[in-house]
Amino acid sequence: MNELVNELVNDSAPAETPVGAVGADIALELCALSKVYTLKRGMFKASGEIKAVNEVSLRLYRGETLGLVGESGCGKSTLAKILLGLLEPTAGNVLINGQEVDPTRRKDNARHIQPIFQDPYSSLNPRKTVAEIVGLPLQLHRIGSAAEQRKSVRTILDLVGMPERTYAQYPNQLSGGQRQRVAIARALILQPDILICDEPTSALDVSVQAQILNLLLDLKAEFGLTYLFISHDLGVVEHLVDRVAVMHKGSIVELETREKIFSDAQHPYTRMLLSSALTPEPGLGLGPDIPEPAFT
Amino acid sequence: MSILLEVKNLRVDLPTENGMLHAVRGIDFQVKRGEMLCLVGESGCGKSMTSLALMGLLPRKAICTADRMAFDGTELLGLPDKKLNQLRGQRMSMIFQEPMTSLNPAYTLGNQLCEAMLEKPGVTRAEVRERAIYLLHRTGISNAEDRLRQYPHQLSGGLRQRVMIAMALMCGPDLIIADEPTTALDVTIQAQILRMIRELQREFGTAVVFITHDLGVVSRIADRVAVMYAGQVVETADVAQLFASPQHPYTRGLLNCIPVRGKTLPGSKLQAIPGVVPSLVGHVSGCVFRNRCALADAACEQDPPMVNTAAGDKVHYARCHKATAADAVQLNEAA
Amino acid sequence: MTTISTSSLPTGPTTQTSSFLQAAIKPVPPWRRMINRMLGHRGLVLGAAILAVIVLAALFAPWLTPHDPFEQNVSQRLIPPIWNALGSWDHVLGTDKLGRDYLSRLIYGARVSLMIGCAAALISGVIGTTLGVLAGYFGGRVDALISYIITTRLSMPVVLVALAMASLVGGSLKVVIILLGLLLWDRFAVVTRSATQQLRDAEFIAAAKAIGASTPYILVREILPNIMSALIVVITLEMAHAILLEATLSFLGLGVQPPTPSWGLMVSEGKSYMFFKPWVIVIPGVALAVLVLAINLVGDGLRDVNAPDGRN
Numbered sequence: 001m002n003e004l005v006n007e008l009v010n011d012s013a014p015a016e017t018p019v020g021a022v023g024a025d026i027a028l029e030l031c032a033l034s035k036v037y038t039l040k041r042g043m044f045k046a047s048g049e050i051k052a053v054n055e056v057s058l059r060l061y062r063g064e065t066l067g068l069v070g071e072s073g074c075g076k077s078t079l080a081k082i083l084l085g086l087l088e089p090t091a092g093n094v095l096i097n098g099q100e101v102d103p104t105r106r107k108d109n110a111r112h113i114q115p116i117f118q119d120p121y122s123s124l125n126p127r128k129t130v131a132e133i134v135g136l137p138l139q140l141h142r143i144g145s146a147a148e149q150r151k152s153v154r155t156i157l158d159l160v161g162m163p164e165r166t167y168a169q170y171p172n173q174l175s176g177g178q179r180q181r182v183a184i185a186r187a188l189i190l191q192p193d194i195l196i197c198d199e200p201t202s203a204l205d206v207s208v209q210a211q212i213l214n215l216l217l218d219l220k221a222e223f224g225l226t227y228l229f230i231s232h233d234l235g236v237v238e239h240l241v242d243r244v245a246v247m248h249k250g251s252i253v254e255l256e257t258r259e260k261i262f263s264d265a266q267h268p269y270t271r272m273l274l275s276s277a278l279t280p281e282p283g284l285g286l287g288p289d290i291p292e293p294a295f296t
Numbered sequence: 297m298s299i300l301l302e303v304k305n306l307r308v309d310l311p312t313e314n315g316m317l318h319a320v321r322g323i324d325f326q327v328k329r330g331e332m333l334c335l336v337g338e339s340g341c342g343k344s345m346t347s348l349a350l351m352g353l354l355p356r357k358a359i360c361t362a363d364r365m366a367f368d369g370t371e372l373l374g375l376p377d378k379k380l381n382q383l384r385g386q387r388m389s390m391i392f393q394e395p396m397t398s399l400n401p402a403y404t405l406g407n408q409l410c411e412a413m414l415e416k417p418g419v420t421r422a423e424v425r426e427r428a429i430y431l432l433h434r435t436g437i438s439n440a441e442d443r444l445r446q447y448p449h450q451l452s453g454g455l456r457q458r459v460m461i462a463m464a465l466m467c468g469p470d471l472i473i474a475d476e477p478t479t480a481l482d483v484t485i486q487a488q489i490l491r492m493i494r495e496l497q498r499e500f501g502t503a504v505v506f507i508t509h510d511l512g513v514v515s516r517i518a519d520r521v522a523v524m525y526a527g528q529v530v531e532t533a534d535v536a537q538l539f540a541s542p543q544h545p546y547t548r549g550l551l552n553c554i555p556v557r558g559k560t561l562p563g564s565k566l567q568a569i570p571g572v573v574p575s576l577v578g579h580v581s582g583c584v585f586r587n588r589c590a591l592a593d594a595a596c597e598q599d600p601p602m603v604n605t606a607a608g609d610k611v612h613y614a615r616c617h618k619a620t621a622a623d624a625v626q627l628n629e630a631a
Numbered sequence: 632m633t634t635i636s637t638s639s640l641p642t643g644p645t646t647q648t649s650s651f652l653q654a655a656i657k658p659v660p661p662w663r664r665m666i667n668r669m670l671g672h673r674g675l676v677l678g679a680a681i682l683a684v685i686v687l688a689a690l691f692a693p694w695l696t697p698h699d700p701f702e703q704n705v706s707q708r709l710i711p712p713i714w715n716a717l718g719s720w721d722h723v724l725g726t727d728k729l730g731r732d733y734l735s736r737l738i739y740g741a742r743v744s745l746m747i748g749c750a751a752a753l754i755s756g757v758i759g760t761t762l763g764v765l766a767g768y769f770g771g772r773v774d775a776l777i778s779y780i781i782t783t784r785l786s787m788p789v790v791l792v793a794l795a796m797a798s799l800v801g802g803s804l805k806v807v808i809i810l811l812g813l814l815l816w817d818r819f820a821v822v823t824r825s826a827t828q829q830l831r832d833a834e835f836i837a838a839a840k841a842i843g844a845s846t847p848y849i850l851v852r853e854i855l856p857n858i859m860s861a862l863i864v865v866i867t868l869e870m871a872h873a874i875l876l877e878a879t880l881s882f883l884g885l886g887v888q889p890p891t892p893s894w895g896l897m898v899s900e901g902k903s904y905m906f907f908k909p910w911v912i913v914i915p916g917v918a919l920a921v922l923v924l925a926i927n928l929v930g931d932g933l934r935d936v937n938a939p940d941g942r943n
Contacts, residue, residue: 071482084841107843115841123834127856137842170660175572176339186838205338205509210553210568217565232483235512239555239562262557276487278512279556282539286491286516313667 026098027226028060028083028113028194033092035078052078054250055092060194065220065227067241067258069234069273075250076230080198083228084115097193110137114187118199120179124171130157131167134185141190156185160215177208181215188219194226201236213240234277238262246270300470300503301327301350304364308345311357315577319345319358321527324602327471330501332494334514334535337524338550340573343507346524347475350505351390352380368470385412389464393476395456399448405459406444413466424466431462435492454485461489465496472497473505478513490517511554515539523547526573526584533612543605543614545589583617591618665860668936675932681925689741696735697723700892704730712910725910727900733910736892737918743893744874744922747808751873752866754812759819760862764850766820767827777820784817790879797885807886811873822865826858860937867930871923878919894919 035053053075060066070076081087083094085103094103096112103109117123124133131153138149157167160181171179180200187195197216201209213236220227231237237244244261246254246269254267265271278286308320320342327333335343348354350365352372365372367388372380384390389412392398400408409428413419425444432440435458448456457477464472474493478486494517497504508514514521515535522532523544531544542548549569560566571588574580583600586592595617603619606612669675688695704726711718712725712733724733766777793810800806830836831854839853878895880886887893889900894915901911 071484081837084837086837086840106840107845110841110843115838117834117838119834123838125835125839125853125857136839136844140843140848173660177572183838186842190842206511206550207338207553207569210566213555214565214568217563234483235555235557238557239560239566258562272484276484278487278490278510278516280511280515280539280551280554281556282515282518282535284516286487286494313664 025062026059027062027096028058028228029095029098030056030058030079030083031093031095032057033079033082033094034090035075035082035087036090051250053082053089056247056250056252058245058252058255060226060228062193062226063224064243065229065241067237067244068228068230068247069232069237069244070247071232071273073249074247076247077198079247080115080196080228080230083113083196085109107141110141110192111190112192113194113196114190114192116180116183116187116195116197116200119203120176120183121171121203123183124179126171129168129170130162130174130182133171133182134189137186137190143190152189153185156189157182159219160185160188175208176204177211180204180208180212184212184215184219188223191223192225194228196228196230198230199232200229202231202233209236216240234262234274235279246273298329299326300329300368301505302364302366303346303350304362306346306349306362306365307360308342308349308354309359310355311359312577318527318576318580320349321576321580323524323527323529325522325529325532327503327505329470329503330497331519332497332504332506332517334518334521335505335507335524336509336511336514336521338509338573340526340576341524342527343524344475347390347473347505347507350473351384351388353390382415385469386416386467387469388471388473389467389469391457391460391464391472391474391477393479395453395460395480398460399456401448403447404444405446405448405451409444409459409463409466412463416467427466428462431465432459434496435459435462436488437462454481454489457481457485457489458492461493461496465500465502468500469502471503471505473507475507476509477506479508479510486513493517511550523550527576527580528584528615529613530585530615531613533606534610537606537610537612543603543612543619544585544616545591545618546585547614549588583615665936669932672932672936674928675936678925678928678932681921682929685741685922685925686745688738689745692738692742696732696738697721698732698735700731700735700739701890702731706730709904709908709911711908712914715910724914727897727911728904733914736897737894737914740892740894740897740915741918741922743804743887743891744877744919747804747811747877748870748874748926750808751811751815751877752870754808755814755816755869755873756819756862756866758812759816760823760855762816763820763823764827764854764858767824768831768846768850768854770828770831774824777824781817781820781824784814787814789814790876793876793880794883794885797880802880802885802888804887804891807877807880811876815869815873815876818869819862819865822861823858826861827854830854830857860933864930864934864937867926867933871926871930874926875919875923 032055033053034051034055037050037052039048039050056075056079058066068076068079078087082089082103085106088104093100095101096109101109128136131150134157135149135153138144138152143149144152154164154167162178162181162185166174166178171182174182200216201212204212216227217240219225227240229237229241238258241258243255243257245252246261246267248269254261254265254270256265261270262274265274303326304324305322306320306324307318307322310317310319323342323346325333325335335346337343345354345358349360350372354360360373362373367383370383372383375383399405406425406428409431410421410424413424413427414421428444429440432443437443437455437458443459448459451459460477464474477493478489481489490513493504496502506517518535520532521535521538522529523538523546524530525546531538531542531547533543538547539551542551546569549567552567553569555566569588574584574587582598583589583592583596586596589596598617600615600617602613602615603621604611604613605619605621707722707726707730708728710722710726713720713723715725718725722732722734724737726733727736762777762780766774793814796810797806836849836853839849844853877886877893878898881893881895882899884899887896889896897915898912901908904911
């Protein structure tokens, strides 16, 4: 995978690292992306601001998996929504394959960037069959004849490991792991370059999670995909990614290669996150790094 | 240490549109005073049903039977509601998973904290209030006095869960049943809350049945572990023993499919457990794991016995035909 | 007044019980499950049976009626029905003041009631659903405007307004249908609005957007099918509402005009003989009550059946 030290200069990252390997192909680039919400505090008070995403700049190189970690409220989901065109950014630009795009023009961008969401129970329309769900993108973009579309649907469902008898079934007849496979099939049928995986295995059982993670690894190798992998599960992140970006309160506080982050993290928030991640190793107890319950 | 909670052959059945769902199929376990027992399993294994059965909170349609379900000698099944209510809240309490919905939004925190303890005969309001403030302080909530007047919606998830823990400790219970209390919380908050639960448990000598699906959490806080799969306990042992040498193929599979830094090679394929959990509706017999087990053969069509694989007076049970007993003594439990 | 529950919408399992059931129950397609549940609900089956009888009678009216409902025969006026000593099998339910056969008028009256009920419910359904879905999906100013319109409509006393309009324009079948259609959409709007709001943030809507689906597509093909269950309940209840309102208007002379047989009109025509010839008003009154009861049973039954798993 991508072992080049391709760090970028980030305004909010405390460690400045030189930009290297300019020749590397950049699949997705965010430039000072911001999303600011203004709160009205009543008629006579000044309105407040919440910076959900605070001038985030990031580069995603083709073929790499970039992990985005952080806790709830750090802005990673907001960032994902902006990239998918579900929210309009307040400032900043997004470049896909070197070209600036308007992320809200969904139809144009759909063929480059697709999501996989967290909740397998609500990410599929309960009133549509599996074949209809997976075939919808082709229909909307009018790709191929009806027969060709059916063939593409079969191919992709076969690829994600869904048996033929499930094609006419409804989501409530499938298990969580199967639903997630359908969601992956739907995301891939337009042959995008970039997949935004927003906690794709967090709602699944551990044994199913392993199957889905294996599937994601296989698909990435087969199609040369680029993943932005958002998760709070550091064990999974460590297994899957090349680089890690740590997000806290809307900004990226650290961005390093996987090895560096997990062996020698610099930012105190990253350290706290790492020490809170409980790996299944008995005898370690709850560790000295875990702070006393903070008086809040 | 004496045995506080003893459960033998607990069964929970739920009538559904498609037949009888056997949610819990004859589980046995014990909790000693002051120990932390973790019930670990994935979705559908019956661990939540077990906790609800213990507290008497099962849905009305559910049918619950057991050979024995005794709390400190008192048989819980068939106990009249009045006596059960006395036990619940005073000597047994429960912490639920969802901090956002387990507190009543219409009452203040002080009201909810003091509610259960005021039922106790002979306590004054002042005593109860003092204890509430003390416990809020112990669970790391600042301005405890002011908090008593606040409402749940004014607190974050982590704070609400701490209040729930304080509430569970109010009457000084002997047993706390915690059903995935930290699953809905952030990772850093989770670690802090777990540490607090462990410390408070040791300080007050409370026994805890901690239900979770997260093996990482189990490894760090448990004294003993019971692994559940498809309505049965398939393995039970001390925590170190379980992780060091798991005897049941399901436990082994579970431990193998978790990516651990230093153990699994990044980017490699994880050893997933093939197949899916079989349906528990209708008649279920034989070893329920056999459709996913590499070691399965014809013998597994029979219900597997519970075998003690540890030597001496140590205890490490595994429900498997392939598990070998350390000594020739086998405990044949009905599945 | 029955409350409509919008919790029949597809949301993820929120309780341990329901997620457990999700994991272990043998799967059936959603429509199959719905039919099974409907057949098991006694009230629903009863209401549907009664409704079916009335609908079939109305459909096959020309073949079922022994006489022409408009045929007057003054020598045969006010003959009592069969259970009275003076009744005859020629006129099973007797005759009215103009000698018209009552049974025939009753059956044809069913046509009027059902037609008005369906048409008015349809028109108001289209208006209300459109407003509700738009308000629920877009939120913000659109929602504020539509909510204002809904509130305005809710503050109007429907019967009085209907009376006033009818007296201005003159009563007739068409007028009644249009009037009721324009007045009864409020419950549709409220229910579809909250149902759409719940769905708006569901991940499959976000996924549809991410694929590049246009807003009209999402509204019609993704959201509408999923609020259908709540909508059907409202349709049945508003049908009953419309039927009763029409009866009221006709009773007051501002609805369907004579000689068209409408149950409300039949009651009005018989009110002077109320104490001497009670059957003239009792028969259409009972018919109205039975029809509205049947529709309400069906509506309640559908609402019960739509409650999601584990919450019955």
